[in-house]
Amino acid sequence: MSASRGRTGGPRSGLNQRTCNSEGHRPVSAPLKICFVALNGYAAIGGRAGTSHIGGAERQTALLARELARRGHMVSLVVLDHGQADGEAIQGVRVFKAYARDAGLPGLRFFSPRLTGLWSALRRASADVYYQRMAEQTTGIVAAFCRRHGKRFFFASASDYDCLPELPRLRKPREAVLYRYGLRRADRVLVQTRHQREMMRTGFGVEAEVLSNAAEDLADRSVVSAPGGALARDAGEASGRLAASGSDRGAAPDARGPEVCExxxxxxxxxxxxxxxxxxxxxxxxxxxxxxxxxxxxxxxxxxxxxxxxxxxxxxxxxxxxxxxxxxxxxxxxxxxxxxxxxxxxxxxxxxxxxxxxxxxxxxxxxxxxxxxxxxxxxxxxxxxxxxxxxxxxxxxxxxxxxxxxxxxxxxxxxxxxxxxxxxxxxxxHRVERVVDRFEALLAGTGSAV
Structure with a gap:
């Protein structure tokens, strides 16, 4: 599989070559429609706290989604059903629910409501590109949906375990089969390191590209953090801590809004x-x-x-x-x-x-x-x-x-x-802005990672 094996053979219409604006970001001539699939991602995007575990995969997905939405793209996210309204907007991202975690009968719930619920949520998102992170059976379902409807599918690894051919974290044979199916049908496979790229090549025969993880700059006192979009403005202590070392932290203004969380x-x-x-x-x-x-x-x-x-x-x-x-x-x-x-x-x-x-x-x-x-x-x-x-x-x-x-x-x-x-x-x-510059080019079909 080619690492840039897009079905369209080039950039999608409306995503033309762009020039950088004064902030260093490329302006969007027509917004891209992208759907992130992170079933445990509701709390990470800023939904109700405590509804799901926030791991590295969920946090990375939320960072990419929020930044793309901030840049004017049409961004959606598919998550589990925690009783929230379907299609609600959180920080510029439309959130669609797939199914409740414990819904359905054991032995049958894979088909209904899990398969049917996820498929329906993907359809309601109506995106051009679908992105899913971490090795799981969801990888295969999203890939099958994209193959059926002529959409582009990006898969991203979440750890070295996703790149091991024995797939030690996938306990059921069905999970491994669906993951392998989706991995080999992804239009682009993104990994975190060169080591993972080599693991994908030797373990699965898949060509992958390295896209660095992104992270919020905690030295910026105006960083927005999930859950709830709280503003973390407690960096004053850190600004002085490295002053003696010559590090320029680019301190943010000390204005405090009504949503400040100390x-x-x-x-x-x-x-x-x-x-x-x-x-x-x-x-x-x-x-x-x-x-x-x-x-x-x-x-x-x-x-x-x-x-x-x-x-x-x-x-x-x-x-x-x-x-x-x-x-x-x-x-x-x-x-x-x-x-x-x-x-x-x-x-x-x-x-x-x-x-x-x-x-x-x-x-x-x-x-x-x-x-x-x-x-x-x-x-x-x-x-x-x-x-x-x-x-x-x-x-x-x-x-x-x-x-x-x-x-x-x-x-x-x-x-x-x-x-x-x-x-x-x-x-x-690893600044969010730099990583999303690269990711945006990949989505547009005008660039490559590493």
Whole structure:
């Protein structure tokens, strides 16, 4: 399959060559109609909080959708039915509902209401291009819809797991069959890293293109964050934090509107009472994240403080064991789940972001940290960028992580240098505006990723 195998053979009518406006974005001569499919994406786009888990795939989809809508495109999103009105508009995006999560009879619900509900929602969206992210059976259904109705289909990977031919996260044979069907019929396959591109080529015989993940610039005090479109304007502390390192954050005006949401962190995350370097870990309590490593590392680094953000998606013995173990570590604090509009404040109070994962894609947490100049110590280095661009330190085992953290703690000059590198790399590669410039060209058929 060609990576640019569009059915039209070129740009769709109305999407002509464009020139940049004063903001650096290409003006749209005729808006593109694009539908994003993210069944768990209702809370991420700004719908009712708590209706669904907001993971990296959902957050990436919401960022792209909101920015394209802001640029004047006709953007829609297909999500699960949480009792919301069908076709409601949220931040310029029309949201259509497919089916309720638990509706239908076991054994039959795949056909009705899931297949029929999703198909109907795709039809109501009436888009020219459909985009779906993450390996699942939905990939095949969306591809079949596009094939039937002559629409273009873009698939995007959400992690390395989507690129493994054994598909370890798809437990039912039907899910794997439908994913493979959709992957091979996508007009364009987008991946997060060059490594994933090679995995797609060798594992599935599919040619993919690299499109960097996007992230909100948390150094911008006027950033809009989901859920609810709250404005996170608490970057004042961070503006001064990197001033000494020569980083230009481009501080936003301090005007405050009626929807301003000031993060109020619990007393558990008060600045005082901590030891040495402050280390932040963010993620789900799942085996591949290897949170248990943190407790072993913390035991050997009594001069450091470790703050853990996240929880298990559902109850599990593994998660309960981790929580019990954390209580025995004096320098480890479990903060639980934190609303996304508070994330910036967490990064600003931290010196290092720690990642202990066995495998990832390109973590959103890395991008958020780098937007504020916070380096990482990580066991996973996507495409080697952490080592290549001086964005932190890389280790592959517990002793290696301990050494990396202690070296970072002792090297204040090195930390400041890494902070400058992090901010520069984020500005160059991952700002929402830059990523959507590239994505917009792909949608128009006038450009390529990497």
């Amino acid at each position: 993060p109020r962190l619990s007393e558990e995350f008060a600045v005082g009472g901590t030891k040495g370097l402050r280390v932040l870990w963010i993620g789900r309590y799942t085996p591949e994240k290897r949170l248990e490593w943190v407790f072993e590392i913390a035991g050997a680094c009594s001069n450091l403080t470790f703050d853990i953000v996240g929880d298990a998606t559902g109850g599990s013995r593994y998660a309960e064991d981790l929580k019990a173990r954390a209580k025995r570590c004096e320098n480890v604090r479990l903060l639980g789940r934190v609303a996304h509009e508070q994330i910036g404040a967490l990064y600003r109070r931290s010196d290092v972001l720690l990642c202990t994962s066995e495998r990832e894609g390109f973590p959103n947490t890395f991008l958020e940290a780098w937007s504020l100049g916070v380096p990482v110590v990580t066991t996973f280095d996507p495409d080697g960028v952490v080592a290549e661009f001086g964005l932190g330190r890389v280790a592959t085992c517990v002793p290696g992580v301990i050494e990396a953290l202690q070296v970072t703690a002792a090297d204040g000059v090195g930390r400041e240098r890494m902070r400058v590198c992090c901010r520069a790399y984020f500005e160059r590669e």
